[in-house]
Amino acid sequence: MSRRLIALALVFALCALGYVFVDAAGPWDFILPYRLTKLAALLLVGVALAVATVMFQTITANRILTPSLMGFDALYILILTALVHSLGSAGFAGLSPALLFGLNLSAMMALGLLLFAVLLRLAGGDMVRLVLSGIVIGLLIRAATEYLQRLIDPSEFQTVQSQSFARFTQIDGTLLAISAVAVAVGVGMAWHLRHRLDVLSLGEVAATGLGEPPARLHRLSLLVICLLVASATSLAGPLASGNSGPSSFFGLIVTAFAHIVTPSHRHAILLPSAALIGGIVLVGGQFLMERLFHLSTPLTVVIELIGGAVFLYLLLKRRAA
Amino acid sequence: MRWRGASGVDPVRALGAAVLVGLILLSLALGASSLSLHDLLLTPEGRALALESRVPRTFAALLAGAGLAVSGQVMQVLARNRFIEPMTAGAGQSAALGVLLCTVYLPAAAIGVKMGAAALAALAGSLGLMALIRPLPPTQPLLVPLVALVYGGVIGAVVTFVAYQGDMMQFLGTWLTGELSGVLRGRYELLWIAALASGVTYLIADRLSLLALGEDAARALGLNVGLVTAAAVAAVSVVTAMVVVTLGAIPFVGLVVPNLTTRLTGDNLRQALPLTALFGAVLVLAADVLGRVIRAPYEVPVATTIAVIGATAFVILLNRGRSGV
Numbered sequence: 001m002s003r004r005l006i007a008l009a010l011v012f013a014l015c016a017l018g019y020v021f022v023d024a025a026g027p028w029d030f031i032l033p034y035r036l037t038k039l040a041a042l043l044l045v046g047v048a049l050a051v052a053t054v055m056f057q058t059i060t061a062n063r064i065l066t067p068s069l070m071g072f073d074a075l076y077i078l079i080l081t082a083l084v085h086s087l088g089s090a091g092f093a094g095l096s097p098a099l100l101f102g103l104n105l106s107a108m109m110a111l112g113l114l115l116f117a118v119l120l121r122l123a124g125g126d127m128v129r130l131v132l133s134g135i136v137i138g139l140l141i142r143a144a145t146e147y148l149q150r151l152i153d154p155s156e157f158q159t160v161q162s163q164s165f166a167r168f169t170q171i172d173g174t175l176l177a178i179s180a181v182a183v184a185v186g187v188g189m190a191w192h193l194r195h196r197l198d199v200l201s202l203g204e205v206a207a208t209g210l211g212e213p214p215a216r217l218h219r220l221s222l223l224v225i226c227l228l229v230a231s232a233t234s235l236a237g238p239l240a241s242g243n244s245g246p247s248s249f250f251g252l253i254v255t256a257f258a259h260i261v262t263p264s265h266r267h268a269i270l271l272p273s274a275a276l277i278g279g280i281v282l283v284g285g286q287f288l289m290e291r292l293f294h295l296s297t298p299l300t301v302v303i304e305l306i307g308g309a310v311f312l313y314l315l316l317k318r319r320a321a
Numbered sequence: 322m323r324w325r326g327a328s329g330v331d332p333v334r335a336l337g338a339a340v341l342v343g344l345i346l347l348s349l350a351l352g353a354s355s356l357s358l359h360d361l362l363l364t365p366e367g368r369a370l371a372l373e374s375r376v377p378r379t380f381a382a383l384l385a386g387a388g389l390a391v392s393g394q395v396m397q398v399l400a401r402n403r404f405i406e407p408m409t410a411g412a413g414q415s416a417a418l419g420v421l422l423c424t425v426y427l428p429a430a431a432i433g434v435k436m437g438a439a440a441l442a443a444l445a446g447s448l449g450l451m452a453l454i455r456p457l458p459p460t461q462p463l464l465v466p467l468v469a470l471v472y473g474g475v476i477g478a479v480v481t482f483v484a485y486q487g488d489m490m491q492f493l494g495t496w497l498t499g500e501l502s503g504v505l506r507g508r509y510e511l512l513w514i515a516a517l518a519s520g521v522t523y524l525i526a527d528r529l530s531l532l533a534l535g536e537d538a539a540r541a542l543g544l545n546v547g548l549v550t551a552a553a554v555a556a557v558s559v560v561t562a563m564v565v566v567t568l569g570a571i572p573f574v575g576l577v578v579p580n581l582t583t584r585l586t587g588d589n590l591r592q593a594l595p596l597t598a599l600f601g602a603v604l605v606l607a608a609d610v611l612g613r614v615i616r617a618p619y620e621v622p623v624a625t626t627i628a629v630i631g632a633t634a635f636v637i638l639l640n641r642g643r644s645g646v
Contacts, residue, residue: 122640126463128461128463128464128467129463129639131467132404132463132466132467132470132639133636133639133640135467135470135471136470136632136635136636136639137632137636139628139632139635140629140632140633140635140636142628143625143628143629143631143632144629146625146628147621147625147626147628147629150616150619150621150622150625151615151616151621295485295486296485296486296488297481297482297485297486298485301478301481301482301485302478302482304474304475304478304481305475305478305479305482308471308472308474308475308478309475311471312453312468312471312472312475315464315467315468315471316453316456316457316468
């Protein structure tokens with residue numbers, strides 16, 4: 001297993017090197033800091049979402065759910081819209097990046113915890129109902145957001161729209177530093193919980209029998225998940241193409257690959273493996289799209305496409321089994 | 322309590338029709354230039370305005386609403402599942418893909434060609450969905466809408482991808498968000514084809530009701546299952562494609578309305594379909610009128626309003642089913 005992790009690390013290093021050094025037209029003292037910033041942002045987002053998804057799948061005992069699928073990304077745009085709505089675009093533009101990040105983070109954590117609590121209660125252990133309710137509530141949040149956006153001034157609407165696609169081109173340095181700290185805290189907590197998550201993945205009964213009451217760990221894990229997803233989304237915008245249908249399947253692709261490359265139930269292996277694959281998918285994908293194919297399409301659209309197909313495959317395969 | 326259909330004036334239909342008439346009058350009276358109904362009908366300029374813009378717009382809402390609601394009900398029979406409707410389940414996105422590909426590769430194509438491309442793409446999309454959900458076990462009814470929504474999302478991602486590569490992103494909104502503000506005389510008549518297609522489903526309503534019993538039972542009762550299914554899928558695809566081509570996608574009408582009417586009439590489609598068409602027209606027209614009033618002179622697209630209503634209703638339906646089980 002550890003050899004596979006090393007192999008993944010090597011692949012990631014190759015992607016990162018390719019991303020930074022291939023196809024440079026311009027002076028290095030401009031390109032290098034620019035690309036390194038983008039690389040750091042991609043890596044942070046990839047790792048945060050991968051770790052969050054692994055934890056989420058463990059606490060909901062399934063392999064096809066992701067936090068984004070449950071409408072979490074949609075919350076981000078809703079919060080942005082509400083902020084622009086209440087402050088006006090001038091007031092919104094006056095917020096410092098750090099303050100905006102803090103507002104976003106706290107609002108997303110509060111709303112996200114509420115959302116998950118409601119969903120988990122509604123579903124009552126029925127996984128299909130959980131996923132479906134999550135997707136539909138995601139659609140509802142998105143629809144409500146769009147409605148709100150139509151009610152605000154067209155010029156203020158522009159402000160929201162420019163922020164509502166995942167973007168890695170204009171990363172603010174301060175923002176990057178703050179979210180790096182937040183993600184580091186989240187990942188550190190996840191790593192600290194790894195053995196307890198192993199126990200939880202045995203099932204609720206077994207976990208209770210082994211002295212690990214699931215309810216408390218669920219709450220703690222949800223907190224970590226919200227922290228990770230919220231910081232990733234506040235940094236880069238939501239990883240969803242946003243037009244219609246369910247939101248991004250990035251986490252799903254990552255965990256599906258992690259289970260294939262490192263087939264293990266131990267979080268000590270799954271967490272780093274998923275984190276590395278998350279980095280590979282985002283950095284490598286961006287490398288392919290930008291440098292090799294010169295496509296103008298955002299990576300998120302392709303992820304949505306492939307991820308949706310993977311989701312359908314996993315869902316139907318699970319049925320057949 | 323189930324009331325008897327057919328004979329006599331039943332209260333629900335009468336109420337529905339009255340609301341519809343009221344909405345039609347409102348829709349005719351509302352617009353950027355404020356004219357009273359009296360002016361609209363009796364002055365020459367008023368009549369010209371009405372014929373050019375307000376009557377077409379009202380008709381477009383009525384036809385689209387009725388057609389979408391009916392096609393949703395038919396699709397629910399075909400899939401034997403209450404939580405599915407064509408616009409969000411791949412047919413709508415496929416139709417958009419058809420128009421988009423046509424616009425990118427055959428920019429000079431006539432509207433008829435685009436319409437045909439949209440209808441064919443919607444047909445292919447619906448058939449693909451049918452093939453996907455066919456093997457799903459009937460014991461897990463929520464699996465069908467889940468697969469359908471994700472399937473629709475995947476096709477939607479293909480649409481976004483093609484739009485980016487073809488530099489068509491700004492047009493995408495017109496097909497993915499249905500709105501009526503651009504409807505003028507000469508720009509909505511395709512919807513009559515949708516109305517025709519929904520009319521066809523009424524002609525085969527009894528056969529579709531048999532189909533709802535299950536394919537084996539229907540076959541044993543002497544039904545040509547293949548032919549009826551093909552006709553129904555074709556009708557659903559045509560309605561969806563025509564609405565997408567003329568107005569853009571309007572989600573959830575086909576989900577919310579049939580679930581409401583079958584609560585009133587039961588599963589007999591001959592009774593349910595007219596009521597479904599009526600309620601569908603009421604829903605879309607009401608959403609359009611609301612969208613015109615709430616932030617005049619700007620407008621909220623009808624699809625946005627209905628998405629909020631529809632998604633809320635979907636969440637309620639999902640959890641209502643649960644307490645019923």
